[in-house]
Amino acid sequence: MRIGVFICHCGSNIAGTVDVAQVAANAAKMPDVAFAVDTMYACSEPGQQAIEEAVKQHKLTGVVVASCSPRMHEPTFRRAVERAGLNRYMIEMANIREQVSWIGKDKEANTRKATDLVHMAVEKLRLNRVLIPKQIPVTRKVLVVGGGVAGIQAALDCAEGGMEVVMVEREPSIGGKMSKLDKTFPTIDCSSCVLGPKMVDVAQNDHIDLFTYSEVESITGYVGNFEVTIRKKAPYVDWEKCTGCGICTEKCPNKKSFDRHNEGMGTTTSINIPFPQAIPKKATINAATCRKLVDGKCGVCAKVCPSGAINYEQEDELVTVKVGAVVAATGYDFMDWTVYREYGAGRYKDVITSLQYERLLSASGPTEGHIKRPSDGKEPKNIVFIQCVGSRDVSIGRPYCSGFCCMYTAKQAILTKDHIPDSQSYVFYMDIRSPGKAYDEFTRRAQEEYGAQYLRGRVSTIVPLGDKLLVRGADTLAGQQVEIEADLVVLAVGGEAAHGAPQLAEKLRISYDSYGFFMEGHVKLKPVETNTAGVFLAGACQGLKDIPASVAQGSAAAAKALGLLSKDTLESDPQTASVDLKRCVGCGKCWNVCPFGAIREMDMRGQIKAEVLEAVCQGCGLCNATCPQGAIQLSHFTDNQVLAEVEALCRC
Numbered sequence: 001m002r003i004g005v006f007i008c009h010c011g012s013n014i015a016g017t018v019d020v021a022q023v024a025a026n027a028a029k030m031p032d033v034a035f036a037v038d039t040m041y042a043c044s045e046p047g048q049q050a051i052e053e054a055v056k057q058h059k060l061t062g063v064v065v066a067s068c069s070p071r072m073h074e075p076t077f078r079r080a081v082e083r084a085g086l087n088r089y090m091i092e093m094a095n096i097r098e099q100v101s102w103i104g105k106d107k108e109a110n111t112r113k114a115t116d117l118v119h120m121a122v123e124k125l126r127l128n129r130v131l132i133p134k135q136i137p138v139t140r141k142v143l144v145v146g147g148g149v150a151g152i153q154a155a156l157d158c159a160e161g162g163m164e165v166v167m168v169e170r171e172p173s174i175g176g177k178m179s180k181l182d183k184t185f186p187t188i189d190c191s192s193c194v195l196g197p198k199m200v201d202v203a204q205n206d207h208i209d210l211f212t213y214s215e216v217e218s219i220t221g222y223v224g225n226f227e228v229t230i231r232k233k234a235p236y237v238d239w240e241k242c243t244g245c246g247i248c249t250e251k252c253p254n255k256k257s258f259d260r261h262n263e264g265m266g267t268t269t270s271i272n273i274p275f276p277q278a279i280p281k282k283a284t285i286n287a288a289t290c291r292k293l294v295d296g297k298c299g300v301c302a303k304v305c306p307s308g309a310i311n312y313e314q315e316d317e318l319v320t321v322k323v324g325a326v327v328a329a330t331g332y333d334f335m336d337w338t339v340y341r342e343y344g345a346g347r348y349k350d351v352i353t354s355l356q357y358e359r360l361l362s363a364s365g366p367t368e369g370h371i372k373r374p375s376d377g378k379e380p381k382n383i384v385f386i387q388c389v390g391s392r393d394v395s396i397g398r399p400y401c402s403g404f405c406c407m408y409t410a411k412q413a414i415l416t417k418d419h420i421p422d423s424q425s426y427v428f429y430m431d432i433r434s435p436g437k438a439y440d441e442f443t444r445r446a447q448e449e450y451g452a453q454y455l456r457g458r459v460s461t462i463v464p465l466g467d468k469l470l471v472r473g474a475d476t477l478a479g480q481q482v483e484i485e486a487d488l489v490v491l492a493v494g495g496e497a498a499h500g501a502p503q504l505a506e507k508l509r510i511s512y513d514s515y516g517f518f519m520e521g522h523v524k525l526k527p528v529e530t531n532t533a534g535v536f537l538a539g540a541c542q543g544l545k546d547i548p549a550s551v552a553q554g555s556a557a558a559a560k561a562l563g564l565l566s567k568d569t570l571e572s573d574p575q576t577a578s579v580d581l582k583r584c585v586g587c588g589k590c591w592n593v594c595p596f597g598a599i600r601e602m603d604m605r606g607q608i609k610a611e612v613l614e615a616v617c618q619g620c621g622l623c624n625a626t627c628p629q630g631a632i633q634l635s636h637f638t639d640n641q642v643l644a645e646v647e648a649l650c651r652c
Helices: 020-027 044-058 068-081 097-101 107-125 149-160 176-180 189-202 249-250 291-295 300-304 355-360 405-419 440-450 500-510 547-564 588-595 622-626 641-652
Strands: 003-008 033-039 060-066 092-094 134-135 143-145 164-168 209-210 214-222 225-232 317-323 325-328 332-334 351-353 384-387 422-431 453-456 459-465 468-475 482-485 488-493 495-497 535-537 568-572 578-579 600-605 605-612 630-632
Touching: 003 020, 003 044, 003 107, 020 033, 020 060, 020 107, 033 044, 044 060, 044 068, 044 249, 044 488, 060 068, 060 107, 068 092, 092 097, 092 107, 097 107, 097 468, 143 149, 143 317, 149 164, 149 176, 149 189, 149 209, 149 325, 149 547, 164 214, 164 225, 176 189, 176 355, 189 209, 209 600, 214 500, 225 325, 249 300, 325 500, 325 547, 351 355, 355 405, 384 405, 384 482, 405 422, 405 440, 422 468, 453 468, 535 547, 568 588, 578 605, 588 600, 588 622, 622 630
Parallel strands: 003 033, 003 060, 060 092, 143 164, 143 325, 164 209, 325 535, 351 488, 384 422, 384 488, 422 453
Antiparallel strands: 134 568, 214 225, 225 317, 332 495, 459 468, 468 482, 578 630, 600 605
16 A cells, blocks of 8 residues: 655644654654655645645555544545545544644644654554445425524525425414514614515415424434424314414403413413414414313304314324425524522512513514503613623523623613603613624614613612612622612523424434534534534524524525535445444344434344444444444444554554
8 A cells, every 4th residue: 555644734733833844754654655745734725736646646545634623624635635536535634733733832742642643544544445425316305493584594595496395383383583573683673574574485485385383203314315204283273274364362261371472471362373474374272271172161262263173173293204404493492580589580570581571562562562561561761671691601501692682682772762762771781792783883872872871780689669679780880889770670581592402403313512502513614514414504593693693594504405405316425334244143232322223123034133224324433332242343434443543552
């Protein structure tokens, strides 16, 4: 074998703490190394051309590149050696940036360690074999999970690209959190005016099959060929017959149900349409509060329904669809702010959340856009806004910034002045974070034009004071304690991952972080891709973000899905597991640990054996590590290859 070794300077990233020329000289002495050189930027166009030329000039049969993490540029170097005529799997990377130069300052020690890593890569490469991808057919259909603004944008873009789309939303209507907003920052334009037409476009698009009040039950298969089971929850109304006339809502005698759309700021009937612009505009019965379903003693809605759409016997329905790609756009939820006992922990009626306040501002809200205190219905004059409730707080496990709270508080302060000209808004904040286009100007406008008083400091406690609330806090810029008698307190509650997000991630076989947000494939290079091929991310499910960023990511995920499914076939990754049937004893440990469901049991002449579904296998290696007989091996990472690396390290 003739191996070429290329040691990257990466500017001063590596060369600053590693003697790259010495590493190249050491590599030249290793077994089967026919050529070794250091290069300034291996990933640049000149660097890749140098690799291609060296392969041809020195008749190399394998290449080792010592540079950054394979997560960054392994596909880049695989394409380079392929252009030079080698099999793409005849290359190995030694990570001497993240694993060496970035973690130590001792140049001599770093040079030795870099040499060791290169030696390990050379020994593994000596046992590499040519791997050939297979062609698999694809289903040209996209599943979008979540009907918020990011999911809507992704679905519309995919449909515009000629792709069939299946959209699944767990609520009775699409729209997500944006449908609950009155206005949006920084333009103060009507939220429903922006979102409403897009919702209608989804309903009227022939390429989009909409499943609302539904959830993903299970998903199997692999990129290009996923099989998804959708649970359509029973609304106890035949939506084929329902015309959305609203007569059932008017006549329902139970008018004390919790109003989810209005965040509990008002009540609703047991049968209702979530909001006037709902898509689809169909009624749904709340089984927990419906008298007919609870004790069988009502049935008014069935009697008054002119289309006979009410069906108390309706049950959940399972529907199976086949798709080629999945876009997860499940959004976010607000954290439970009642853990803050200093803010009343939900005991005071006039301490409300920002989204509840949004519903008071909205003309379609419970007060028809008139700001009224929940306790007595009076118009508040002094309103205190408290920032970072559930954000940047390590004590409750929420150290991250939610990102949009500073902006929506400024918006609400502006709108408050418009609604109540003689009102005064006070904003307690830690830092103002307004990095978007025209965002900082917007927050200054709230202060300079609308008179909102911003106080840099935390609120220590809120206590009742007659019919008001006494807010005690600090103004750290003035260096003094502050007490404000407030008529209403609005908490800028931070966001968290949507309820059920980790469970959905496991169904999709994608990674999620300790807070429940879905993890991207690479924070810079693959911001909308995941560790599972064919599954993409859009919006706040990947991390909290505002509407423009969510829309942009929805379009990005759609572009990735369209690009993936633009071909009739896809290449499968040959780095998969394979079973030595002679050694397999059918113990079942491999198929029990496989997170992708890629291994199944098969009956071979009365004996149970393991079988790997190559198209499903993601090459994680769990089965290889688990098999007690060593009967299952992972191509490109066999036991012999791993042991060769270990032996190389031990001989150093």
